[in-house]
Amino acid sequence: MPSLLTIGxxxxxxxxxxxxxxxxxxxxxxxxxxRTVSSYRLYGDQSVARLRFIKQAQALGFTLEEIGELLALRVDAETSCDVVRQRAERKMADVAEKIRSLQAIQGALAELIAACALGGPEGECPFLASLEKQPIVKETEQ
Amino acid sequence: MPSLLTIGxxxxxxxxxxxxxxxxxxxxxxxxxxRTVSSYRLYGDQSVARLRFIKQAQALGFTLEEIGELLALRVDAETSCDVVRQRAERKMADVAEKIRSLQAIQGALAELIAACALGGPEGECPFLASLEKQPIVKETEQ
DNA sequence: ATACACCCTGTACTATACTACAGAGTCAAG
DNA sequence: CTTGACTCTGTAGTATAGTACAGGGTGTAT
Structure with a gap:
């Protein structure tokens, strides 16, 4: 029995x-x-889950637009399974990348904590080293 | 030999x-x-790493304020090792939480892809089930 | 010595994602 | 049957994170 909830x-x-x-x-x-006769919105409780998902995805750096794309991932009259699978796979790659970045930051934090435990006070920030990514950038002028 | 770079x-x-x-x-x-005599900014190449870190952290849902806190994590005259360690541990918890959330989304995407492969077209979105978090909320009235 | 690409400061504008009303209607309790 | 808490639409304001000039100086290649 899915309860009906007002917007509040x-x-x-x-x-x-x-x-x-x-x-x-x-x-x-x-x-x-x-809506009710008096135009009050009436929600089912999946709406609560949806709201929580949106909030959570935002905290992970997804824009509302991207979140909309995630939530729209379903097979229906207009969208074939193949298309959905392709989109889902692209999103998977994004998510995997985010996880890798977070793990790098996690590693840097661990390093910082470890260095601290050894009593050796630090000068430079370990984060900067944590992200050896596309370091190749072509320069068009000297 | 750390090269000197203009802002551009x-x-x-x-x-x-x-x-x-x-x-x-x-x-x-x-x-x-x-600065140069003519007020041109001159950067070392760690600045590039720092900029990249900021961009990356933003894509992971950190605000500039939080990123500032991360970058400020270092032991110095004003900040004891203990304090730094405590802060770093708090950040670690945040990061671990983000990773868990992303893994839940990853799982939901995998599910979607798998369901697709089975040819069974979907109705409901798997994300909503992916985040069974604080489902206990006390209601003060009926 | 002048053209062109670059840099400076300061201020103003933009996009995204809310958040806050105003003014009006609704609903339940006493 | 009225009071207080709730809801409605519509419009306007805010915070964060940029982005875009204007008006002026710099540096160097020809």
């Missing part, structure tokens, strides 16, 4: 502002829910 | 806008570099 209710449950819920609806991130 | 140079190397470099300086994320 889901906002509180998902720990977001009421206005944010309406904003996400405008942005197309939250489907427009059914 | 490091901006290009780090793939950011020149104005962004100056903005980070104002924000205190990038130390004010030495």
């Amino acid at each position: 209710r889901i906002a509180k449950l998902a720990e977001v502002n009421i206005e944010t819920v309406r904003y996400y609806e405008r942005r197309g991130l939250l489907p427009a829910p059914p | 140079r490091i901006a290009k190397l780090a793939e950011v806008n020149i104005e962004t470099v100056r903005y980070y300086e104002r924000r205190g994320l990038l130390p004010a570099p030495p």
Whole structure:
């Protein structure tokens, strides 16, 4: 029995502002829910999960636009399985990359903590070394 | 021999806008570099690494303020080892949490791809199930 | 000695993601 | 049947993180 919730209710449950819920609806991130005769929105509890997912994905550096793309990943009349799989695989690569970056930062923090334990106070920041990425950049002039 | 770079140079190397470099300086994320007699900024190449780190951390959902805190993690005259270690450990927890969230999303994407391979088209989005987090929320009224 | 690409400061504009009203209607309790 | 908490739409304001000039100086290649 999926309970019906007002906008104030889901906002509180998902720990977001009421206005944010309406904003996400405008942005197309939250489907427009059914209304009462007096135009009150009535949500099911999957909406709460959806709101939490959005918040969480944002904290991971996804923009609302990207989050919309993630949430839209489903097979339907307009979208074949193949297309969905391709998109999902691209997102997977993004996510894997983010995980790698976070692990690098984790490593740098561990190093910092370890160095601290040894009592050897530091000068330079270990983060800068933690990200040996595309160091090759072609210079067009001297 | 650490080469000396103008602002335009490091901006290009780090793939950011020149104005962004100056903005980070104002924000205190990038130390004010030495200047030539004619007030041109001259950077060493660690500045490029720093810019890249900032960009990367942003893509992981850290705000510039949080990035500043990360970059400030070092032992010096004002900050004891103990304090630095404590802060680093708190950041570690944040990072670990982010990694867990990303792994949940990764799992949901894998599920989606797998379901697709089985030819079973989907209705509901697997992400919503991927984040069984604080589901306990106390309600003060009925 | 002048053209062109570069740099300076300062201020103003932009995009994204909210957040806060104003003014009006709704609903439940006493 | 009214009071207080809630909801509605619409519009405007805010914070964060840039980005874009204007107006002026610099550096060097021809």
